[in-house]
Amino acid sequence: MKNRTKYFAYPYVLWIFLFIALPAFLVLLYSITTKESNGLTTIHFTLENFKKFFQPMYLNILWDSIYLAAISTIICLILGYPAALIISRAHVSKRNTLLFLCILPMWMNMLLRTYAWMTILGNNGILNNIFAFLGLPRFNMLYTRGATVMGMVYNFIPFMILPIYTALSKMDKALLEAADDLGADKRTVFRKVIFPLSMPGVISGIIMVFMPAVSTFIIPQLLGGNKSMMIGNLVEKLFILNGDWNFGSAISIVMMLIILLSMSIMNKFDVDKEGGARLW
């Protein structure tokens, strides 16, 4: 008897081909051809687009993107780990409420959420009005790099909390008792057992925050103004304003390679090869 269930996978295979593989191939094709080659007969292959990217101006934008995304990821980790720990230790009845609160902002459109921050951080925004009310000077908070980082942390922190929470809540309680039994006080139990065992969750969290953060364009555009041009903004500008699809595609390919590389490096750190809380 042939296994017929495999036919159920065909629609998705078709989907992958049409909407993932084919576009990725087109991006690759655009990145290695010249702008003038519009027909199949006049196609011109070139590496000029990649060469152009390795100019200080563009490299700075790349570096800046990685820098801001890294800062956001670190802040997400610092804020998210304790949150995940508290949720995982909460009583079962409270745990779901806390998780729900974590995910609730994601029910709203990301654009809307980011706009909301504009009205909070703006010169005549809520925060500055409060400062004025208290007799403090107004701060220029919107359109700064800080605002961009703030927006990224706000938007992506659930992606840090959830995998860490999963890793922590799956941990066998007997392991903590065993460590306690062997003479470890609370801090040592955390340092020697809880934290190392939650590493798969931490790594998943880092990847899941860093990836969207490094390529986001809406957050720096709305909250960072022209102060922080990130790689996503550059790609958007090249496609929408300049109409330079070839150079835009080349940058996208470079970004894909960087993300692929950082993911494989992160996976090297992930010692837990089976089970664990890996999402990848």
Added chain:
Amino acid sequence: MNNAIIQLNNITKKFDGEIVLDDITLSVKENEFVTFLGPSGCGKTTTLRIIGGFETPDEGEVYFDGKLINDVPPFKRQLNTVFQKYALFPHLNVFENIAFGLRIKKMDEKTISEKVEKMLELFNLKNYGKRRIDQLSGGQQQRIAIARALVNEPKVLLLDEPLGALDLKLRKEMQHELKAMQKQLGITFIYVTHDQEEALTMSDTIIVMNEGIIQQMGTPIDIYNEPENAFVADFIGESNILDGIMIDDYLVEFLGKRFECLDSGFGRGEEVDVVIRPEDLDLTPAGEGKLEGIVKSVTFKGVHYEMDIVANNFEFLVHSTDMAPVGTTVGLTLTPDDIHIMEKGE
């Protein structure tokens, strides 16, 4: 305080209002192998966890070496636990698992490696130090869990059904290994199991528990031969439990017949439980026994046959090396010391 290393006084524990331990008082002597034996939910594991410090009693006192330790957290107690499912650290290799307790005590590297190597040798795991935990078999993990506890040289080792996950043959081997080790190292073992055979094989003292109450404490021989009530008799080995009436001292009536027995001190006409071990019933040709029954079923068990024999409307379980085919009528004989009289429960 004689030489009791662990003393529990009137321990009571409730979970969500339900009593799991009801006024438990017991003491464990130094170098003793004590087993808490009972069906699941009898409170044996909770008692062990109270000694280990993982649960605090609602009432009562826990003494260790004469000192009250109710409020001492586990990491400050001089005892170690072997957990039910081993609870080995999956992120550490075999060596580091065993070294865990020593590293926390900040011992120097040389002492640690000496002690760990000694343990590995003791447990026949000499070249396994670098292995990952998930590369080991259940029996090996078991031994590492015990090594990890013993390397700290605790005064008392608590073992929570440590052999439960092993297959029968390995379990038998480990039973003997554990017993030998306990004698050799001179450490007090407190062992929890629901397996009565395991308890009988290994223990110096067995504490039989049921529904949060200690049913009987004693040596394996005492517990097997002189069970104090029908629960113990039934739980320790198989038993035939019949309703009887004491006619006089040393005389009991059941199934409409009178039997001589060795028990006295019951009231005349008092209703009692009569316990007869299946192996104490002897088969005789029909007409020669005091009781007469028909063989209902026969199962070959290797060393003996297990038979159901119905006599006077009571279905006896009989273990015997003799066999009578199904449907035949046989006689059953009993000597006075085969009959155990117990007060009626409740």
